[in-house]
Amino acid sequence: MDLSSLNDRQKQAVTAPLGSVLVLAGPGSGKTKTLTHRIAYLIEKRLVHPEHILALTFTNKAASEMRQRLNALLARLPGAAENVTMGTFHSVCAKIMRKEITVLGYGNDFVIFDTDDQQKAIKEISEELQLDTKRFPASLFSALISRAKNLLQLPAELNLGLESPLRERLAEVYSRYQDSLYKQNALDFDDLLMLMVKIFQNFPKILAKYQKRFTYVLVDEYQDTNPAQYALLKMLSEHRNLFVVGDDAQSIYGFRGSDIRNILSFENDFPESLVIKLEQNYRSTRTILEAAQKVIGLNPEQKPKTLWTENAEGEKITLAETEDERAEAEFVAKKIVALASGKSDEVEYVPEEQMDGYSILDRFLKARKMYGASLNSFRSRRVPQLPKKHDSLKEFCILYRTHAQSRALEEVFIESSIPYQIVGGLKFYERREIKDMLAYLRLVLNFRDLVSLKRVINEPPRGIGDKSYQVIREFILKYGNRDKEVPLKDFRADFSEIKLQPRAWQAAQDFFAMLETITETPAKFSLPELMKVMVVKIGMEKFLRDGSKQGDARWENVEELFTVAEKFRNMPWREGAQQLLEEVALLSEIDSKDEKKDAVIMMTLHSAKGLEFDNVFFVGLEEGIMPHSRSLLEPNELSEEVRLAYVGLTRARKRLFLVYARHRRIFGNFQSTQPSRFLKVLPREKLQFFGSADKTVYRSDEEGELTVEEMDY
DNA sequence: AACGCAAGTATTTTT
DNA sequence: TACTTGCGTT
Ligand SMILES: Nc1ncnc2c1ncn2[C@@H]1O[C@H](COP(=O)(O)OP(=O)(O)OP(=O)(O)O)[C@@H](O)[C@H]1O
Numbered sequence: 001m002d003l004s005s006l007n008d009r010q011k012q013a014v015t016a017p018l019g020s021v022l023v024l025a026g027p028g029s030g031k032t033k034t035l036t037h038r039i040a041y042l043i044e045k046r047l048v049h050p051e052h053i054l055a056l057t058f059t060n061k062a063a064s065e066m067r068q069r070l071n072a073l074l075a076r077l078p079g080a081a082e083n084v085t086m087g088t089f090h091s092v093c094a095k096i097m098r099k100e101i102t103v104l105g106y107g108n109d110f111v112i113f114d115t116d117d118q119q120k121a122i123k124e125i126s127e128e129l130q131l132d133t134k135r136f137p138a139s140l141f142s143a144l145i146s147r148a149k150n151l152l153q154l155p156a157e158l159n160l161g162l163e164s165p166l167r168e169r170l171a172e173v174y175s176r177y178q179d180s181l182y183k184q185n186a187l188d189f190d191d192l193l194m195l196m197v198k199i200f201q202n203f204p205k206i207l208a209k210y211q212k213r214f215t216y217v218l219v220d221e222y223q224d225t226n227p228a229q230y231a232l233l234k235m236l237s238e239h240r241n242l243f244v245v246g247d248d249a250q251s252i253y254g255f256r257g258s259d260i261r262n263i264l265s266f267e268n269d270f271p272e273s274l275v276i277k278l279e280q281n282y283r284s285t286r287t288i289l290e291a292a293q294k295v296i297g298l299n300p301e302q303k304p305k306t307l308w309t310e311n312a313e314g315e316k317i318t319l320a321e322t323e324d325e326r327a328e329a330e331f332v333a334k335k336i337v338a339l340a341s342g343k344s345d346e347v348e349y350v351p352e353e354q355m356d357g358y359s360i361l362d363r364f365l366k367a368r369k370m371y372g373a374s375l376n377s378f379r380s381r382r383v384p385q386l387p388k389k390h391d392s393l394k395e396f397c398i399l400y401r402t403h404a405q406s407r408a409l410e411e412v413f414i415e416s417s418i419p420y421q422i423v424g425g426l427k428f429y430e431r432r433e434i435k436d437m438l439a440y441l442r443l444v445l446n447f448r449d450l451v452s453l454k455r456v457i458n459e460p461p462r463g464i465g466d467k468s469y470q471v472i473r474e475f476i477l478k479y480g481n482r483d484k485e486v487p488l489k490d491f492r493a494d495f496s497e498i499k500l501q502p503r504a505w506q507a508a509q510d511f512f513a514m515l516e517t518i519t520e521t522p523a524k525f526s527l528p529e530l531m532k533v534m535v536v537k538i539g540m541e542k543f544l545r546d547g548s549k550q551g552d553a554r555w556e557n558v559e560e561l562f563t564v565a566e567k568f569r570n571m572p573w574r575e576g577a578q579q580l581l582e583e584v585a586l587l588s589e590i591d592s593k594d595e596k597k598d599a600v601i602m603m604t605l606h607s608a609k610g611l612e613f614d615n616v617f618f619v620g621l622e623e624g625i626m627p628h629s630r631s632l633l634e635p636n637e638l639s640e641e642v643r644l645a646y647v648g649l650t651r652a653r654k655r656l657f658l659v660y661a662r663h664r665r666i667f668g669n670f671q672s673t674q675p676s677r678f679l680k681v682l683p684r685e686k687l688q689f690f691g692s693a694d695k696t697v698y699r700s701d702e703e704g705e706l707t708v709e710e711m712d713y
Numbered sequence: 714a715a716c717g718c719a720a721g722t723a724t725t726t727t728t
Numbered sequence: 729t730a731c732t733t734g735c736g737t738t
Contacts, residue, residue, distance in 0.1 A: 059728085090728050115727080189728050255726060402725050407729095424727085428720045458714090504714090589727065606726050626726050644726080667723075670729040 001044045003037070003071075010034045013276045014041050016531065018048075018216070020237070020265045020273035021523070023245040026284025026307040027292070027650035030611065031245040035220055036066055042216060044078050050083035054214040054236070056092065058221040062610060063087045066220075077365075085214070089229050091586045093192040100199055100206050106185055107485065109578060111442050112585035113188045116430075117451045118142050121184075124450070124473075125176045131169060141173050148174065148612035149190035150226045150257030152197055157701055183477060184448050193228035200235045210329040211238055221610065222266075226257035234269070237298035242270060249302045252606060252644050254636065264303065279306040283612050285314025287686045288656050292649040294681045298708045299642045317656045319679065321691035323403070324670070329412035331659060331690070332398060332617045333384055336418060339655075340390040384414045385398040393419060395614035396604040399648050401626045405619065406602050413600070423603035424589035433544055433554045437561055438584065441535060441577050444518050447488050457511060460543035464511070468504040488516045513623060514538070527576030528565040540578060605648045616652035618645075621660040621676040638708055645678045658682075659694075676710040 003011050010030055023031055039055060042048040057063040063086040068082040085092060098108050113121065122138040122145075141573045148158055155175035156247035162170060179186065217237050219225065222244035225233070233242060244266065251260045267273055269297065277615060281289055289309055293595050296302060308474040318335075322328040406422055413420045414498045428434060436459055447453070450473055457472070464472075475498050479491065492512050500508060514537050521530050535541060535558065543553040568576030590607050601613075620626055627641035647655065660675045679697045687694075 088728065090727070256728075402726055461715075463714065467714085470716085535715075604726065625725090630725055639727090665729080 001041055003041075006037060007278075007280060008033070009276055009278050009280075010037070016276070018241055020240060020266075020270040021243045022222075022263070022270075022273060022275045023243075023278060024247065024263070024266075024275060024303070024305070025245075025251060025278035026138065026247055026305050027647070028281040028612070029084045029278035030280075030282060030305065031247070031278065032062075032220055035243065035276070036069045037073065039066075039070055039084060039218060043074060043077065043084075048216045050080045051085075052213065052214070052215040052456045053084045055084060055218045056085065056088045056089055056220065058088065058224065058609065059590050060088060060091065060586070060592065061588060061591045062220065062247075063136065077180075078295060078647050080431065088586065088588065089225075089232070090189060090192050091194045092133070093232075093581075094582055097187070097196060097199075100203075101195070102207070103199060103203055104195060106187070108448075109445055110194070111446060111449055111584060113183075113186045113451065115142065115189070116435075117186070118188045120451045120454065121180055122173060122177055124454075125180060128176070129169075129172060131173075136166070136169055141170060141177075144170050145174050145177060145187075146190050148259060149188075149194040150228050150400075152194055152228055152231060153553060154178070154194075154198070179689070180450075184450055185446055186449065186451075190228070193226075193232065195236070196216055197228055197231045200232070205411055206499055207235060216241045216243070218242075219244040220246075221250075221265045222500075223248050223251040223260060223454060223507065224258040225252040225262050227259055227262075228257075228260070230262050240270075243470060246307075249296050249299070249305070249643055250609070250647050252609065252639050252640060252647055253392045267271075279308060281307050281309040282311070283653055284309065284650060285311050285654060287314045287317060288649065291317055291656070291686060292646055293352050293681050294683060295642065295649060295678050296646040298678070298681060299639050301639065302643075311486055315655055316684070316686055316688040317453070317658060319682070319687045319689055319693045319697065320657065320659045321675070321689075321693035321696055322659060322661050324661050325408040325451075325665065326412070326459070328619055328659050328661045329408045330383055332409065332619065333412050333416045335416060335617070335657060336393070336396050336615075337384040337386050337390075337416065338488070340393060340396070341387050342391065386416055386418045388660065393598050393600045395599040396617070397608070397611075397613035397615065397651065398600065398617045399605050399630055399651065400602070400618075400620050401605060401644070402620075403604060405625070409602060409619070419597070419599040421594060421597055421599040421601050423593055423601065423607045427587075427589075427592060428557070428560070429584050429587065431554075431557055433557055434561055437531070437535075437540070437558060438581060440538065441531070441581060443515055444530075444534070445574065445577055445581075446516060447491065450476065451660055457508075460539055462507040462511060463503050465504075468500050468508065471498065471500055472508060488512070488519050492516060504529075521541070521573060523572040523574065525573050526571065527568045527573045527580065528562055530573040531562060531565055536659075555682055560627070566626050582675075605644050608651050609647055612651055612653055615655045615657075616648070617657045618648045619659045619660065620656055620664075621679055622664065622673040623676055624673065625664075626676050635709060642678065642708060662696075671675075677708065680711065 001012060006014060010033070013021060015033050023034055025031055038052060040681060042053065043050050057066060061166060065084055067081050067084070070084065074080045094112065101108055101110060119142050122141050126136065126138060126141070127135055132376055139225050143159060148160060153159060155170045155171065155178050158171055181191070214236055217233060219233065223246035246263050251258060254260070265675065266273055279398055286309055289307065293307065294338065320331055322331050400406065403424065410420070436456050439455040442449045442452040443456070454469055457469055475495070479494065495512060496507070496509060518530070518537060521533065541555055544558065545551045565576065565580060568579055593601065626645060627638055631637035631641045658679065660673070660679070662673060663670050664673050675697050684698060
C-alpha cells in the first residue's frame with residue numbers, strides 16, 4: 001500500500017499494531033487523512049475484514065467523503081469500501097436499533113422524533129400536568145431531558161442535581177414523556193444512543209453479536225463525544241481495537257453533552273493504548289497558524305501541543321472594522337469580487353451600463369423577493385458587482401457565530417450578483433408543507449404518532465379543532481397498547497364509538513378512512529407512487545396552491561420532495577418511507593452543501609468543523625457575538641467560545657479576513673458594539689488593517705497579562 | 714372552528 | 729425584525 005503521502009508520525013499511526021490508538025493533534029495535521037489510511041491499511045493487509053470495521057464520523061457528509069477517499073485508496077479491491085460500516089453515531093445506532101429494539105417492546109418500525117417533535121410532545125404533557133409554561137417552558141425540559149439521556153439516566157435514575165421544584169417537575173415530565181414516546185413508538189435523538197446502551201447492558205447476547213461484528217472501531221472528532229457515545233465505544237471495543245483521532249482544543253459541542261474528558265483521559269480509560277501526536281500542519285500559512293495559536297493560548301487548560309508548518313509565511317491577515325453589519329457584508333462582497341475577478345486589490349464600483357451579467361431589474365426583483373427591498377432603498381445603494389466571468393467561488397467561505405448573521409450578507413450578495421450557498425438555517429425539510437407531507441407519511445406507517453396527527457389532522461382544514469383533537473388523542477392513548485399492535489382497520493371499527501360533535505365526528509372518520517385506504521396500498525407500489533396517490537387523497541395541491549406565488553412555491557416544494565423519493569423507487573413503499581424518514585431525521589446541517597454549485601459558502605462555525613477553504617471570512621467578531629453573550633457567565637462556556645474561534649481561524653488555507661462592526665442591529669434596534677476580546681491577542685505585525693481597526697483593538701498595551709475572563713469591557 | 718389582528722418575546726451553537 | 733401566542737369576532 002502506498003504510504004508515501006504520509007509523514008513518519010502518520011505512518012506510525014496507520015501501521016500501528018492492533019489495539020487502542022489515540023491520535024491527538026492540532027488542526028490541519030492530517031488526523032482525518034490518517035484515519036482514512038488506517039482503514040485502508042487494515043483492509044489491504046487483511047488485518048480486518050471490511051465488514052468488521054465500524055467508522056464513526058461527526059456528520060453524514062464526512063462519512064460519505066471518507067468512503068469516497070477509501071474507495072480511491074483501495075482501487076485494487078473494488079467494493080471493499082462499500083462494506084465498511086460508516087456513519088454518525090446516531091445513524092449507525094438507528095440501523096442497529098431497527099433490528100434489535102423489539103427486546104425493549106418498541107416496534108422496529110419506530111419513528112425518530114426531531115427536536116421539534118420532541119418539544120411538541122413535551123408541551124402536550126406540560127398542558128396535561130397544567131404546568132406554568134412561562135416558568136417551565138418545553139424547551140427547558142427538552143434540554144434537561146436531553147442532558148439526562150446523554151448521561152444515560154432513565155426516568156427512574158434521574159439525577160441532575162437540580163433544585164426544587166424544577167427537580168420534581170422534571171421527574172414527572174420526563175417519566176411521562178418517555179411513556180408517551182413508547183406509546184407512539186417513537187425515539188428521540190438521544191434515545192438512539194441511550195437505549196442502544198441499555199440494550200447492550202441488559203442483553204449480553206446482543207452485545208456479543210455486535211462485538212463480533214465490529215472487531216475494529218474508529219472515531220473521528222473524538223473530542224466531541226458524549227458519555228453515552230463513550231459507553232457504547234467502551235462496550236463495543238471491549239477496551240481494545242479502538243482507533244480515535246481528535247483535538248481537545250477543537251471541542252465545541254459541550255452544549256450538546258460532549259465531554260472533553262473523554263479525549264483527555266483516553267490513556268487511562270484504555271490502558272496499554274498508543275498515543276500518537278501529529279505536529280506538522282499542512283493546511284495553513286505560517287501567519288494564520290501563528291494567529292490561531294495566540295487565540296487558543298487564552299485557554300491555559302488546553303493540552304499543550306506543538307504545531308509547525310513548512311508552508312510559506314503567506315499574506316497578512318486582514319482585520320477590518322466596519323460601521324455596521326451592512327458595511328461588513330459590503331466589505332466581504334467587495335473583497336470576493338476583487339479576488340474572484342483576478343484583481344488582488346480593491347475594485348472600483350462599476351457603472352450600471354457597463355455591468356456584465358444581470359440587469360439592475362433582475363437584481364432588484366431578486367432583492368425584493370428575498371427581503372422586500374423597496375426601489376428607492378435599492379437604488380441608493382452602490383455595491384460592487386461580480387463580473388459574469390469570474391474564478392470559481394468554491395474556495396470562499398464566510399463563517400459566523402449565529403445563523404441570524406447571514407441575513408445582511410445575503411442581502412448584499414444578491415445585490416452584488418454573487419452566488420452563495422447557506423448551510424443549515426431554514427432548511428427544506430423544515431418547511432411547513434414538507435413537514436406536513438412527512439407527517440402524513442409517518443401516520444400512514446403508524447397511526448399512533450400523535451405529534452404527526454396533531455400536525456395534519458386539520459391540514460387542510462377539516463373542521464377538527466383543538467378540542468376535538470384532544471378527545472381523539474385521549475382515545476388513541478387509551479386504545480389498546482403497543483404490545484399487541486392493532487391494525488388500522490380494527491382501530492377504525494372501534495373509533496366510530498368516539499364521542500365528538502357531529503361535524504368533527506364525520507371529519508375524523510373520513511380522515512382515518514383515508515389513512516386506511518393509503519395504508520392498504522399493495523407492496524408492489526413504490527414510495528413515489530404512493531406519495532402521488534396520497535397528495536390527491538389529501539387534496540394537497542388545491543390546499544397549497546391558493547393562487548398566490550408563495551402557494552405555487554409551496555407546491556413546487558412538494559414536487560421536489562417527490563424527486564427526493566425517487567431514490568426509493570426500487571423497493572416497496574413501506575420500506576422506502578421508513579428509509580426516507582430516517583434519512584431526513586438524521587440529516588446533518590452540512591449535508592445540504594452542494595459540491596457542484598459554484599458559490600460562496602456561508603455557515604456557522606459549528607458547521608465548519610473539519611472543513612478547509614483557501615479564503616475564510618470570519619465575521620461578527622464582537623463582544624456578545626463572538627464570544628456570545630450567553631457564554632459569558634460560565635468559564636467553561638467561555639473556554640468553548642475560545643475553541644470555537646480557534647476552529648474558525650484554522651479553517652483557512654491561504655487568506656484570512658477578520659471583520660467586526662461598530663454597530664449592529666439586534667432585535668431590530670441598533671446597538672453599539674465592542675471588538676471581540678479574542679482580537680487583542682493577535683500578532684499586530686502580522687495584520688493588515690482596514691478602517692480604524694488598529695486603533696480600536698489595540699487601545700491599551702496593558703491587557704497582555706489578562707485572562708480571557710478578565711478581558712471584558 | 715376559522716380567521717385576523719395585536720402584543721409580546723426572542724437568537725447561540727445541532728445529531 | 730420576525731415569529732409565535734392569545735384574544736376577539738364571525
Ligand atoms: N502528509 C501530508 N502531506 C501533505 N498533505 C497532507 C498530509 N497530511 C494531511 N495533509 C493535508 O492537510 C489537510 C488537513 O488534513 P485533515 O483534514 O486530515 O486534518 P485534520 O487534522 O483532520 O484537521 P482538523 O483537525 O481541522 O479536522 C488536508 O488537505 C490534507 O490533505
